[in-house]
Amino acid sequence: MGLLSLAIWLPIVFGVFLLLFKREDQVGFVRWFALLAALIGFFVTVPLYAGFDNQSASMQFVEKLAWIERFNVFYHLGVDGISFWFVPLTAFITVIVVIASWKNITERVNQYMGAFLILSGLMIGVFSALDGLLFYVFFEATLIPMYLIIGIWGGPNKIYAAFKFFLYTLLGSLLTLVAIIYLYNQSGGSFDILTWHKMPLSGLAQTMVFFAFFAAFAVKVPMWPVHTWLPDVHVEAPTGGSAVLAAIMLKLGAYGFLRFSMPIAPDAAREWAWLIIGLSLIAVVYVGLVAMVQKDMKKLVAYSSVAHMGFVTLGFFVFNDLGVSGGLVQMIAHGFVSGAMFLCIGVLYDRVHSREIAAYGGVVNTMPKFAAFALLFFMANCGLPGTAGFVGEWMVILAAVKFNFWTGLVAATALIWGAAYSLWMFKRVYLGAPANENVKGLKDICAREFLVLALLAAATLYMGIHPKPFTDVMDASVAHLLQHVAHSKLP
Numbered sequence: 001m002g003l004l005s006l007a008i009w010l011p012i013v014f015g016v017f018l019l020l021f022k023r024e025d026q027v028g029f030v031r032w033f034a035l036l037a038a039l040i041g042f043f044v045t046v047p048l049y050a051g052f053d054n055q056s057a058s059m060q061f062v063e064k065l066a067w068i069e070r071f072n073v074f075y076h077l078g079v080d081g082i083s084f085w086f087v088p089l090t091a092f093i094t095v096i097v098v099i100a101s102w103k104n105i106t107e108r109v110n111q112y113m114g115a116f117l118i119l120s121g122l123m124i125g126v127f128s129a130l131d132g133l134l135f136y137v138f139f140e141a142t143l144i145p146m147y148l149i150i151g152i153w154g155g156p157n158k159i160y161a162a163f164k165f166f167l168y169t170l171l172g173s174l175l176t177l178v179a180i181i182y183l184y185n186q187s188g189g190s191f192d193i194l195t196w197h198k199m200p201l202s203g204l205a206q207t208m209v210f211f212a213f214f215a216a217f218a219v220k221v222p223m224w225p226v227h228t229w230l231p232d233v234h235v236e237a238p239t240g241g242s243a244v245l246a247a248i249m250l251k252l253g254a255y256g257f258l259r260f261s262m263p264i265a266p267d268a269a270r271e272w273a274w275l276i277i278g279l280s281l282i283a284v285v286y287v288g289l290v291a292m293v294q295k296d297m298k299k300l301v302a303y304s305s306v307a308h309m310g311f312v313t314l315g316f317f318v319f320n321d322l323g324v325s326g327g328l329v330q331m332i333a334h335g336f337v338s339g340a341m342f343l344c345i346g347v348l349y350d351r352v353h354s355r356e357i358a359a360y361g362g363v364v365n366t367m368p369k370f371a372a373f374a375l376l377f378f379m380a381n382c383g384l385p386g387t388a389g390f391v392g393e394w395m396v397i398l399a400a401v402k403f404n405f406w407t408g409l410v411a412a413t414a415l416i417w418g419a420a421y422s423l424w425m426f427k428r429v430y431l432g433a434p435a436n437e438n439v440k441g442l443k444d445i446c447a448r449e450f451l452v453l454a455l456l457a458a459a460t461l462y463m464g465i466h467p468k469p470f471t472d473v474m475d476a477s478v479a480h481l482l483q484h485v486a487h488s489k490l491p
Contacts, residue, residue: 002063003048004077007087008125011041011094015117021110031102034113038098041120042091052084054472057480059130059194067134072189076131081477082258082328085470086127086251089335092459093247094120097240100343100452104239104350105153112153116240119145126252132180132191135259136173139216139252143169146241146249154236161236168229172216179212183264197263197484200491210268213261220253223276223313224283227306234302235355239346242298246305247339251331254312258324258481262316266485269317276317281410283310288417292424297345297355300425301338304381307414308334308389314411315396318403319485324478325471326395332470333380333388333463340377340456344370347449348429352438357428361435366442371430373445373453378426380460382419388463 001009014037021030052060059078067075079087097116105112122145125138143166151162183196186205190196201209219226230250234242262269284307291303308330315327347370348363349355364371380387383394393415401408434440445453463470 002061002077003044003051004061004079004087004124004128005063006044007041007048007091008077008121008128010044010121011037011091011117011124012121014041015114015121018110018114018117027106027109030110030113031098034098034117035095037117038091038095038120041117042088042095045088045091045124048079048084048087052473054081055476057081057476062130067131071133071184071191073133073191074131075134076192077128078130079128081474082481083127083255084473085328085332086248086255087124089332090120090123090127090248093244093335093339096339096343096452096455097243099448100243100346101238101240102448104346108152112149112240115145115149116244119149119244123248123252127255130193132183132193132196134191135193136177136180139176139256140170140173142249142252146245149241150233150237153238153241156236157232158236161233164229165233168219168226169216172219172226175212176216179209182209182212193259199264200489201265203267203490206265206268206489207271210261210265210272213256213264217253217256217261218279220256221250221309221313222253222306223279223310224287224306225279227283227287230306231299231302234305234342235296235298239342239349242342242346243339246301246342247335250305250309251335254309254316254327254331257313257316258328262485263481265489267488267490269485270319273317273319276313277407280310280314280317281407283307284314284411284414285417288414288421291421292417294421295357297348297357297425297429298342300357300421301341301345304341304418304421305334305338307418308338308381311393311396311411311414314407315392315399318399318407319482320399320402321475321478321482322395322402323399324482325474326392326399328392328474328478329395329463329467329470330392333392333460336456336459336463337377337380337387337389340373340453340460341381343452343456344374344377347445347453351442354438357425359436360429360439362432362439363430363434363442365434366439367444369450370445370453373457374430375426376457376460378422380464381422383415386461386464388460388467390464391467 062078065075129135287306294300312327315323380389
């Protein structure tokens with residue numbers, strides 16, 4: 001069994017095993033076992049970095065076994081520089097979420113921890129699948145644990161949010177399935193994604209395939225105007241669910257663009273790039289303005305996620321090295337920063353049981369350690385130099401200016417909106433004299449919460465100060481992708 005298979009299946013097996021422990025007196029064991037399972041899942045991904053060849057653009061750690069022989073479906077895994085970082089990132093965020101959910105989940109703890117471990121394995125499966133059908137199975141399977149996490153442990157409107165999440169994402173994915181079956185027929189019966197990359201397609205076919213994939217991936221990212229499910233889901237989801245959704249799940253869509261849309265339909269991607277860039281700029285500016293008027297902290301950070309993911313899709317479709325690498329760096333950085341912001345909101349929610357901004361004020365007086373962490377993550381969300389949030393945004397803005405000055409200018413205004421809503425929320429929640437009674441009695445973060453936030457803070461600062469290890473892995477694969485997209489595939 002290869003490393004990638006272990007990274008996928010170990011968390012899933014451990015997650016299924018946890019479902020057996022239902023009794024109340026087993027809760028302590030379940031928590032410790034979930035933590036051990038998440039840590040094993042993370043340590044399995046570490047040797048990948050040591051064994052990864054930065055100079056090569058080809059797939060590495062490849063595994064290929066026959067799965068459904070009749071239809072030529074293979075269990076085919078591998079990672080390149082584009083997908084590599086998402087494997088350890090998913091495993092790392094799972095560890096964080098298990099520690100963060102230690103105390104605040106008291107009902108059905110085994111199912112909750114099991115769902116997260118299974119979800120972690122499935123998401124790593126999406127990032128490493130090289131067979132079209134295998135990718136689709138993993139991509140759709142991620143919906144199930146997330147649906148349950150929102151629908152069982154969520155807020156008052158959890159059923160509505162879970163349904164909305166499921167229907168939105170499923171609707172887009174059905175078109176993708178049609179596209180996958182079409183490509184299978186065109187390629188003479190192969191589900192191999194790398195074969196599809198090389199296969200010539202007519203202009204009309206490319207456009208149809210491009211938009212079929214776009215339907216699924218745009219909803220997943222979410223791009224404007226199909227972003228409306230995200231704020232509703234975030235508000236209702238439990239803290240751990242929000243963190244994983246923002247940190248990893250939104251990345252599945254953006255990754256899909258790089259792995260499917262652009263290399264399979266390069267002519268259509270170049271032809272319709274203006275549309276994607278337009279939608280990304282609307283997301284960056286308009287959604288940033290919408291974030292400013294939110295009264296609910298989670299909604300504000302959810303809209304902020306849409307604006308930040310707008311940067312990612314913008315970077316991909318300006319077709320230069322800086323843009324694509326910047327989009328990828330932004331995805332990883334957003335994983336750390338938005339995950340941390342949702343966990344910060346979770347810390348406050350556990351104490352006051354309100355997400356309204358108006359219910360707080362002056363938190364810094366009673367929780368100084370926590371306020372210091374929160375300030376760092378808010379600054380990273382604005383794109384402060386020296387934090388992870390800056391590197392990706394800076395690269396994308398440079399790439400956008402290179403592409404077209406005005407595009408770059410509009411993209412750069414996002415940093416201003418980002419700073420406006422982030423700092424204004426920080427001021428209203430944390431600064432000043434304690435406005436409400438409930439704030440006066442708050443206790444500062446315990447050692448467990450401190451550990452979670454310290455790990456994310458370390459990751460945010462390390463990536464902001466020294467992004468080279470992250471970009472070195474990508475460079476060869478990004479250059480190869482752009483070379484591939486630059487050539488026409490018209491027959």
